[in-house]
Amino acid sequence: MTDIVISGSGLYTPPHSISNDELVQAFNQYVDRYNTRHKDEIADGTLTPLEYSSSEFIIKASGIKSRFVVDKEGILDPRRMRPKIPERADEELSLLSEIGVAAAEQALERARRKAEEIDLVIVACSNLQRAYPAIAIEIQQHLGCSGYGYDMNVACSSATFGMGAAADAIRSGNARCALVINPEITSAHLNFRDRDSHFIFGDVATALVVEAEAGCRSDSAFRILGSKFKTQFSNNIRNNFGFMNNCHAETRDSSDKLFRQNGRKVFKELLPLVGSVIHEHLQQMQLQASDIKRYWLHQANLTMNLFAAKKLLGREPNEQELPIVLDRYANTSSAGSVIAFHLYSDDLQPGDKGLMSSFGAGYSVGSVILERC
Numbered sequence: 001m002t003d004i005v006i007s008g009s010g011l012y013t014p015p016h017s018i019s020n021d022e023l024v025q026a027f028n029q030y031v032d033r034y035n036t037r038h039k040d041e042i043a044d045g046t047l048t049p050l051e052y053s054s055s056e057f058i059i060k061a062s063g064i065k066s067r068f069v070v071d072k073e074g075i076l077d078p079r080r081m082r083p084k085i086p087e088r089a090d091e092e093l094s095l096l097s098e099i100g101v102a103a104a105e106q107a108l109e110r111a112r113r114k115a116e117e118i119d120l121v122i123v124a125c126s127n128l129q130r131a132y133p134a135i136a137i138e139i140q141q142h143l144g145c146s147g148y149g150y151d152m153n154v155a156c157s158s159a160t161f162g163m164g165a166a167a168d169a170i171r172s173g174n175a176r177c178a179l180v181i182n183p184e185i186t187s188a189h190l191n192f193r194d195r196d197s198h199f200i201f202g203d204v205a206t207a208l209v210v211e212a213e214a215g216c217r218s219d220s221a222f223r224i225l226g227s228k229f230k231t232q233f234s235n236n237i238r239n240n241f242g243f244m245n246n247c248h249a250e251t252r253d254s255s256d257k258l259f260r261q262n263g264r265k266v267f268k269e270l271l272p273l274v275g276s277v278i279h280e281h282l283q284q285m286q287l288q289a290s291d292i293k294r295y296w297l298h299q300a301n302l303t304m305n306l307f308a309a310k311k312l313l314g315r316e317p318n319e320q321e322l323p324i325v326l327d328r329y330a331n332t333s334s335a336g337s338v339i340a341f342h343l344y345s346d347d348l349q350p351g352d353k354g355l356m357s358s359f360g361a362g363y364s365v366g367s368v369i370l371e372r373c
Helices: 020-037 039-043 055-062 095-111 135-143 158-172 243-247 263-284 302-313 333-343
Strands: 004-012 016-019 066-069 120-124 148-152 177-184 204-212 222-231 294-297 353-360 364-372
Touching: 004 095, 004 158, 004 333, 016 020, 020 039, 020 055, 095 135, 095 177, 095 204, 120 135, 120 158, 135 148, 135 177, 148 158, 158 177, 158 204, 158 222, 158 333, 158 353, 158 364, 177 333, 204 333, 222 263, 263 302, 263 353, 263 364, 294 302, 294 333, 333 353
Parallel strands: 120 148, 120 177, 294 353
Antiparallel strands: 004 204, 004 222, 016 066, 177 204, 222 364, 353 364
């Protein structure tokens, strides 16, 4: 079998950051406007008033303190509460491609590869800007890569599933060197008027260069020892936006066309699935949880990550074992585990092992075990 490595990683961080206090101020202004507008219905009991949010509530519920976004002004406008992202002409580089390219160029530099040496581009993310042509093919064209490209969506698990697909393509001989890119503009699908979720997401883009170990030029590569994937259908995390919305104008702009979830059920049902997949994967690789020096987990919720790591290790994880980035990046969907890897992997020594896992809507779970070369 061909040994496959991650030879470089890249991270694009948008220029704008929104603190919890800023987000709460805008949300509470919206609440005041809503309750005032509907004061008669609220008074006669036909409508329930909206409740304020707070920074304390957000931190307790998620561990998130701030998030990066591609546009700040539109989100914090209580009359709008969505990012201002102008449409671009068909001849212009799309915004999703633009941030994906920025992350990809950094990954290529770290891998010591040129774009023309890439013969597979996979854009793996939750939030694709359009149905077609593929964002991956647009990025391929812009960078000057050869070969082929395609988009894939397995929600928050897209990055690990994309890594697996790239590794399989290289082993089969269909590609030699691949880019797996995770551009996420999650702020565009978030309902900033929903108290239970208005704080969850942030925007970002990550990228990985995946290639055969033979011929790898990087001095900080990680060998992919094995991967494991599982999906199980659930409606508890859902977004009904799609091209068929145009066929039913009455509900085209309903709130279900944005992100929504049943958080309690997700916690209760998804966490055991994540734990079982990782546990089974470690057993298959004849490894103990203690053999893993670093866990790069999906950055969705601090309590979920701490619970999952404690369940695996049988004790509380330390900061080195379980790096957390969601406090400043929030939930960046597919990119979260890759951000953690990108920022917290350089200190590992040859032979040290790490585990990257992403999980989310579907349900879907991906687990990839890595070893520093």
